[in-house]
Amino acid sequence: MAHGPQAGLKRWLYTTNHKDIGTLYLWFSFAMFFLGGCMALVIRAELFEPGLQIVQPEFFNQMTTMHGLIMVFGAVMPAFVGLANWMIPMMIGAPDMALPRMNNWSFWILPFGFAMLASTLFMEGGAPNFGWTFYAPLSTEYAPPSVTFFIFSVHILGASSIMGAINIIATILNMRAPGMTLMKMPLFVWTWLITAYLLIAVMPVLAGVVTMMLMDIHFGTSFFSAAGGGDPVLFQHVFWFFGHPEVYIMILPAFGIISAIIPTFARKPLFGYSSMVYATAAIAFLSLIVWAHHMFTVGMPIAGELFFMYATMLISVPTGVKIFNWVSTMFRGSMTFETPMLFAIAFIILFAIGGFSGLMLAIAPADFQYHDTYFVVAHFHYVLVPGAIFSITAAVYYWLPKWTGNMYNETMGKVHFWLAFIGLNLTFFPMHFVGLAGMPRRIPDYALQFADFNQMASIGAFLFGAAQVVFLFNVVRTVMGGKKATEQVWDNPQGLEWTVPSPAPYHTFSTPPVVR
Amino acid sequence: MRISKNSKVTAKLLALAASMLVFAIFVMPPLYDAFCEITGLNGKTGGRYEAVPAAIDTSRSITVQFVASNNDNMPWKFSPSVMSIEVHPGEIMDTVFLAFNPTKVDMIGQAIPSLVPFKAAQYFHKTECFCFNQQKLKAGEKAELPLRFIVDPDIPKNVKTITLSYTLFDVTERISKNVDKNNTKSAREG
Numbered sequence: 001m002a003h004g005p006q007a008g009l010k011r012w013l014y015t016t017n018h019k020d021i022g023t024l025y026l027w028f029s030f031a032m033f034f035l036g037g038c039m040a041l042v043i044r045a046e047l048f049e050p051g052l053q054i055v056q057p058e059f060f061n062q063m064t065t066m067h068g069l070i071m072v073f074g075a076v077m078p079a080f081v082g083l084a085n086w087m088i089p090m091m092i093g094a095p096d097m098a099l100p101r102m103n104n105w106s107f108w109i110l111p112f113g114f115a116m117l118a119s120t121l122f123m124e125g126g127a128p129n130f131g132w133t134f135y136a137p138l139s140t141e142y143a144p145p146s147v148t149f150f151i152f153s154v155h156i157l158g159a160s161s162i163m164g165a166i167n168i169i170a171t172i173l174n175m176r177a178p179g180m181t182l183m184k185m186p187l188f189v190w191t192w193l194i195t196a197y198l199l200i201a202v203m204p205v206l207a208g209v210v211t212m213m214l215m216d217i218h219f220g221t222s223f224f225s226a227a228g229g230g231d232p233v234l235f236q237h238v239f240w241f242f243g244h245p246e247v248y249i250m251i252l253p254a255f256g257i258i259s260a261i262i263p264t265f266a267r268k269p270l271f272g273y274s275s276m277v278y279a280t281a282a283i284a285f286l287s288l289i290v291w292a293h294h295m296f297t298v299g300m301p302i303a304g305e306l307f308f309m310y311a312t313m314l315i316s317v318p319t320g321v322k323i324f325n326w327v328s329t330m331f332r333g334s335m336t337f338e339t340p341m342l343f344a345i346a347f348i349i350l351f352a353i354g355g356f357s358g359l360m361l362a363i364a365p366a367d368f369q370y371h372d373t374y375f376v377v378a379h380f381h382y383v384l385v386p387g388a389i390f391s392i393t394a395a396v397y398y399w400l401p402k403w404t405g406n407m408y409n410e411t412m413g414k415v416h417f418w419l420a421f422i423g424l425n426l427t428f429f430p431m432h433f434v435g436l437a438g439m440p441r442r443i444p445d446y447a448l449q450f451a452d453f454n455q456m457a458s459i460g461a462f463l464f465g466a467a468q469v470v471f472l473f474n475v476v477r478t479v480m481g482g483k484k485a486t487e488q489v490w491d492n493p494q495g496l497e498w499t500v501p502s503p504a505p506y507h508t509f510s511t512p513p514v515v516r
Numbered sequence: 517m518r519i520s521k522n523s524k525v526t527a528k529l530l531a532l533a534a535s536m537l538v539f540a541i542f543v544m545p546p547l548y549d550a551f552c553e554i555t556g557l558n559g560k561t562g563g564r565y566e567a568v569p570a571a572i573d574t575s576r577s578i579t580v581q582f583v584a585s586n587n588d589n590m591p592w593k594f595s596p597s598v599m600s601i602e603v604h605p606g607e608i609m610d611t612v613f614l615a616f617n618p619t620k621v622d623m624i625g626q627a628i629p630s631l632v633p634f635k636a637a638q639y640f641h642k643t644e645c646f647c648f649n650q651q652k653l654k655a656g657e658k659a660e661l662p663l664r665f666i667v668d669p670d671i672p673k674n675v676k677t678i679t680l681s682y683t684l685f686d687v688t689e690r691i692s693k694n695v696d697k698n699n700t701k702s703a704r705e706g
Contacts (some may be wrong), residue, residue: 098522098525099522099526102526162533165529166525166526166529166530166533169525169529170522170525170526170529173525174521174522174525200529200532200533200536201532201536202536203533203536204533204534204536204537204539204540205536205537205539205540205544207537207540208536208537208539208540208541208544209540211541212540212541212545220690222690223545226587226628226683226685227587227626227628227685227686227687227690228626228687228690229628230545231548231549231552234544234545234548237544237548238540238544238545241540241544299634301555301634
C-alpha cells in the first residue's frame with residue numbers, strides 16, 4: 001500500500017493519482033493563463049493609443065478571439081478541475097477519484113486540444129478571428145480555413161470537461177467517508193457537484209453547435225445560413241443556451257472556495273450553510289433559462305424581452321444571499337488578513353461591482369445602449385477576473401502549504417495582491433466609462449476622446465501582468481522549499497484536508513476517516 | 517460493488533450528455549423554426565397557402581411595401597416592379613419582381629422573405645411565390661418573378677402597413693456542389 005509515484009516523466013503520463021492529476025491541471029492552466037494574458041497585453045498595447053501602431057486589425061481580431069477562448073477553456077475551467085481533483089477526495093475522506101483512469105485521459109487530451117487551437121495562429125489565413133462567441137455566419141461563411149481546427153479543438157475540450165464532470169459527480173455520490181452526509185459536505189464540494197451537472201447539461205450543446213457549424217461549412221447543410229432556409233439567430237440561441245450556464249460554471253466553484261476561506265480567517269463557522277447550498281442550486285437552475293439576455297437586440301417579441309429581463313434580475317436574489325452570508329460570517333469575527341483572505345475579501349467587493357453592472361445590462365431597454373460596448377467588457381471582466389481568477393489565486397495560497405508542505409512568502413503574497421488589485425481596477429474600471437460613452441468592443445482603433453481612459457487601462461493591464469509574475473515566482477519558490485507548514489497550516493481551519501500531514505501524502509484516507 | 521456503482525453513475529451521466537447533444541442538433545433547430553412560425557418571430561412567413569374563399573373586407577385597406585435587396589456579392593439586378601400596393605384584406609393580389617443576371621455565367625438565386633411587423637407575418641399568405649423555388653438565370657437573362665398573396669381578414673386592426681422584404685442569395689455553388697454529389701452518387705449506384 002505504501003508505494004509512491006513512479007520515477008521520471010512516466011509518473012505524469014501514466015498517473016491515476018488525484019493529486020498528480022490535480023497538479024497537472026493546475027500547472028497547465030497556469031501556463032494557459034500566461035499565454036492568454038500575453039494576448040491580452042497585445043490587445044492593450046495596441047489600444048494604448050488611437051490609430052494602428054503594433055498589430056494589424058486582422059491579427060487584433062485573432063488576439064481577442066484567442067484570448068477569450070484560452071482564458072475560458074484553458075485557464076479558468078482546468079484550474080477549477082485541478083482544484084476539484086486535489087481537494088474533493090481529501091474533503092470527503094475518499095482515497096482517490098472514482099474513475100482514476102478516465103481522470104488521466106480527461107487531462108491528457110487537453111494539451112492536444114490546445115496545441116491544435118494554438119497552431120491555428122501559424123496557419124494560412126490566421127487563427128479564428130470571429131470573437132470567442134463565434135457567431136455565425138462570421139464563423140461559417142466568412143471564417144478563415146483554420147475554423148475546422150477550432151471546431152475539433154472545441155470538441156476535445158468539451159469531451160475533457162464532460163469526463164471531468166462525470167468523474168466528480170461519481171466521486172461525490174459514491175466515495176464519501178461514512179458519516180459524510182450530503183449536508184455535511186464542504187461548500188466547495190457542493191458547488192462543484194452542481195457545477196458538474198451544469199457541465200454535463202451544456203457542454204454537449206456546445207459540441208452540438210460547433211458540429212452544426214462543421215456541417216454548414218463542409219457538408220452543405222444550412223442550419224445557420226439564411227440562403228438555405230436556416231437562421232443565424234438560431235446560432236445565438238443555441239450558443240447562449242450553452243454560454244450562459246458556462247459563466248456560472250466559471251463562478252460556482254469560486255463561491256465554494258470563498259466559503260472555505262472566509263470562515264477560516266474570520267474564525268467563525270460559515271453563516272447560513274444550508275441557504276448557501278440552496279442558493280447555489282437556485283443560481284444553477286436560473287442560469288439555464290436566461291440565455292437570451294445576451295441577445296436582447298436581435299428582435300425578440302416584448303414578452304420574450306420581459307421574461308429574460310426579469311428572470312435575469314431574479315438571479316441577483318440567490319447571489320445576494322451568498323454575499324450576505326459571507327459578510328455575516330465576517331461580522332464580529334476575529335479577522336486576520338493573510339493573502340488568501342485579502343483575495344477573498346477583494347472577491348466579494350469586486351464581484352459585487354460586476355454583479356451590479358450585470359443588473360444594469362439585464363435591463364432590456366438600457367441594454368440596447370450598452371450592447372457590444374466596452375461596458376460589457378468591463379462587466380464580464382469584473383465578474384471573471386476578481387471572480388474566477390481571484391478565487392483560484394486565493395485557493396492556491398490557501399491550500400499551497402497543504403500541497404507542498406511549505407509556507408509561501410507572505411510579503412510577496414501581499415505584494416502580489418496589491419499589485420493585482422490596483423492593476424485590475426485600473427484596467428477595467430475606466431472601461432465602464434468608455435463603454436457608456438459609446439466605445440464599441442473588439443476594435444483595434446478608436447475615436448480620440450477615449451484615449452485617456454484607454455491609456456489608464458493599458459497601464460493597469462501591464463501592472464496586473466507583472467503581479468502574476470510575482471505570483472509565479474512565489475509558487476515556484478514555495479514548491480522548492482521554505483518554512484515548513486504544520487498539519488493545520490492556519491488557525492483551526494475546518495475540514496478533513498487539515499487532518500492529514502503537510503505535504504499531503506501520496507495516498508490519503510486509504511482507510512476512511514470517521515465523520516461525526 | 518463499488519465498481520458497479522460507479523459504472524451505473526457513469527452510464528447515466530453519459531446518457532444525459534448524449535441526449536443533450538441530440539437535443540442541441542436535432543431538437544433545438546426544428547423547435548426554433550416551429551416557434552418562429554407560430555409567433556411570426558423574425559418575420560418568417562409560412563409556406564404555400566391554399567386559398568380559401570374569404571369575404572373581402574373593403575372597409576379598410578393596407579399598404580404592402582416591397583423591398584428587394586441582394587445578399588453580399590450577389591451581382592443580379594433585383595427589384596420589385598412596384599414599390600407598394602394598397603390591398604383590402606381578403607383580396608387576392610398579384611405582383612412581380614424583376615431579376616436580371618448581368619454576368620457572363622449561368623447562376624442560381626434563392627430569395628428569402630422577411631416581413632415586418634412580426635405580428636402580421638402569420639396573416640400574410642402567399643399562394644404563389646418565387647421564393648418557394650430556386651431561380652435559374654442564364655448569363656444575361658431577365659425574368660419576371662411572380663408573387664400572389666392574400667392578407668388575412670383577421671389581421672389586427674392597427675396594422676396599416678406591411679413591409680415585405682426579399683433578400684436574394686447566390687446559391688450557385690451550393691446547388692452545383694449538391695448536384696455533383698447526387699450525380700456521383702447516382703453514377704456510383706448506376
